[in-house]
Amino acid sequence: MKISIIGSGYVGTTIAACLADIGHDVINVEIDEDIVESINAGTAPIHEPGLQERIAEHAGSRLRATTDYDAVCETDVTFLCLPTPQADDGSLDLAIMEAAAESLGAALAVKSDDHLVVVKSTVLPGTTEEVVAPTVTEAAGTEAADRLSFAMNPEFLRMSTAVTDFLEPDKVVFGTTDDSAAATLRELYAPILEREGTDHVETDIREAELIKYANNAFLASKISLVNELGNIAKEYGADAYEVLEAVGLDDRISERFMRSGLGWGGSCFPKDINALRAGAREQGYEPELLDAVVAVNDRQPRRLVDALAEHVPLEGARIAVLGLSFKPNTDDIRKSRSLDVIDHLRAAGAGVVAYDPVAMDNVRERYPDLEYADTAESALEGADGAVLATDWDGFVDLSFEGMARRVVVDGRRIDVDTSGLEVYDGLTW
Ligand SMILES: NC(=O)c1ccc[n+]([C@@H]2O[C@H](COP(=O)([O-])OP(=O)(O)OC[C@H]3O[C@@H](n4cnc5c(N)ncnc54)[C@H](O)[C@@H]3O)[C@@H](O)[C@H]2O)c1
Ligand SMILES: O=c1ccn([C@@H]2O[C@H](COP(=O)(O)OP(=O)(O)O[C@H]3O[C@H](CO)[C@@H](O)[C@H](O)[C@H]3O)[C@@H](O)[C@H]2O)c(=O)[nH]1
Incomplete structure (x- = not known):
């Protein structure tokens, strides 16, 4: 054809x-x-x-x-x-x-x-x-x-x-x-x-159009629910990943899209959920659940920075942010949660040194005055704290040896070796 x-x-x-x-x-x-x-x-x-x-x-x-x-x-x-x-x-x-x-x-x-x-x-x-x-x-x-x-x-x-x-x-x-x-x-x-x-x-055409939004709304809501449950789990001192792994064994729920942490970004979920919310309001319906889905998502980067601040005074501190793209295996930084983390860190007076395997050029355009490192290890060198913001495979083998203070807050449940760390804190576990 x-x-x-x-x-x-x-x-x-x-x-x-x-x-x-x-x-x-x-x-x-x-x-x-x-x-x-x-x-x-x-x-x-x-x-x-x-x-x-x-x-x-x-x-x-x-x-x-x-x-x-x-x-x-x-x-x-x-x-x-x-x-x-x-x-x-x-x-x-x-x-x-x-x-x-x-x-x-x-x-x-x-x-x-x-x-x-x-x-x-x-x-x-x-x-x-x-x-x-x-x-x-x-x-x-x-x-x-x-x-x-x-x-x-x-x-x-x-x-x-x-x-x-x-x-x-x-x-x-x-x-x-x-x-x-x-x-x-x-x-x-x-x-x-x-x-x-x-x-x-x-x-029909109308249903096909809505299927796409419903699909994305469902997935984004699932992640926000998982993040809400993760936040609650953390308050109880429970590990959300263990909890949700068991929950996902129920066929009706499924184990996919169960990773709690910094939340969803990218070129699709944020704009599509917002378009659906705005469209619903235009039709005279208040999409309260979708409003909450966005609110929970928007809170996660702040929660991560607050968690770090419990271990490191942020004013004047040198903080490594590892992972800048909105998810691994892409250089796309649109609505990346990492950028919100950077904004909160800078607002708190921290100096940020950033690293990503492929997305740094894109971030440079938005933050020309940020310090960038060529490798994850050089970003960690002399840092007072580190944030794991995107779950790139390569981060599993990170060495934290060069850090001034070995304090790591993980926003994506990366299976790093925590043995030599002073503090390892997971956002939802
Ligand atoms: N990116 C995804 O993962 C994804 C997945 C499913 C659906 N979608 C949807 O698909 C649509 C396209 O998304 P995308 O990510 O491919 O967008 P994109 O921005 O990557 O690409 C759009 C392209 O259209 C071109 N363009 C703009 N105006 C034009 C014109 N008048 N004539 C010809 N070309 C023109 C732009 O130069 C650009 O190359 C959006 O509605 C998006 O929500 C995206
Ligand atoms: O368990 C999970 C799964 C994903 N995410 C985050 O969710 C976001 C979106 O991830 P993903 O869905 O893999 O990426 P996209 O490429 O944005 O794809 C989504 O958006 C596209 C555009 O509409 C749709 O076509 C896809 O079906 C839909 O998955 C990313 O920030 C991920 O880090 C989590 O936090 N936890």
Whole structure:
């Protein structure tokens, strides 16, 4: 099948490479010329395991990129993989989506065959039918509009496991209002749907849009609940990890997403939970539980810094913060809890020396005056205290020998050797 993908960031690039891999002809339409050049040169514009080899293999044949929207006319299906960021008031900002929908419609005005437009971006219920479809249709003009149909196909991939999450998903969701759109998507996804272990859901567009938010709301709520239980466990002197490991043996609960500590960050959970809260309020519903989910999450970095302050006077202290990305195996620092820890430490008068295996360049842009270390051990050298903020695998082997005071507060339950430490304190254990 011939597929165009508008927007070539994490989602657009990953699904383009994966769809080419399962045999489709794919073209990325992207406004950033560097990304276009990179894909056409066979180089992945982002780091994701399994992506580089797929782009290298298919670039120039089944995978191409362009800045020219007219390319959509050579394809049967267009996926919209555009950012849907958070506005200042927490609500969903659709400006980028609308601009791209207009460009898409204008390009499709001259196409004489049927065309399916699929919204892949995370959008609130009603967006596909009330914003995207009318915008594309109006720009395409009445004649072309009759040949257009619309669908919503939410994406559940995680950063750092994006390729396998797309090719081997737990579920694929199609939101459609007509049988032929569903049939096209079934054909497009055939190798993935045929795979054992992939569940397949067909529903209306509105439900598909909400499934994505409900999924993220559930996962973020699970982590906040685990953190609340962890905070309570700690007050009782109990180990939350042992408690929740046993709780997770109940099939109805599952042992996944049970890691308590500093909480959730990243480019998705924070903006999506906020969009859902703002959307619910707009609909006249007070999302009290989701408000609490965010409040618990926002408290964890402060709790960690308070725990450290019990062992080390922070004013004038040298504190090593190890791990800056929002989770391991990515350089993404968006809404990383580590940055909140740094803010609280600095507000308390501490000097921070930071280390991360891959995310330091991104943090430098935001904190140019912070001290950065080349290795974890050099960050620890002479430090009065250390914070473990991201659960990078390599931190398991850390040596704390060079610290001035061997005080470590762990926000992620990293299995470090605590034998030589003066103080080892876990945030929720
Ligand atoms: N990142 C994830 O893990 C993930 C997972 C599932 C769903 N989502 C959702 O998918 C959507 C896209 O997320 P992302 O992380 O890929 O975003 P991103 O910011 O990484 O990429 C978006 C791309 O769109 C391009 N772009 C912007 N305006 C354009 C235009 N008018 N025409 C063409 N290209 C344009 C940007 O240059 C950028 O490369 C969002 O709604 C997000 O919530 C993201
Ligand atoms: O037990 C856990 C699991 C995760 N986290 C934290 O939760 C955040 C998000 O982690 P993860 O879900 O692995 O990362 P994302 O790449 O943001 O993926 C989420 O957001 C994507 C964008 O919507 C969805 O597609 C995915 O299904 C959803 O898992 C990170 O800060 C993790 O440190 C915990 O604190 N404890």
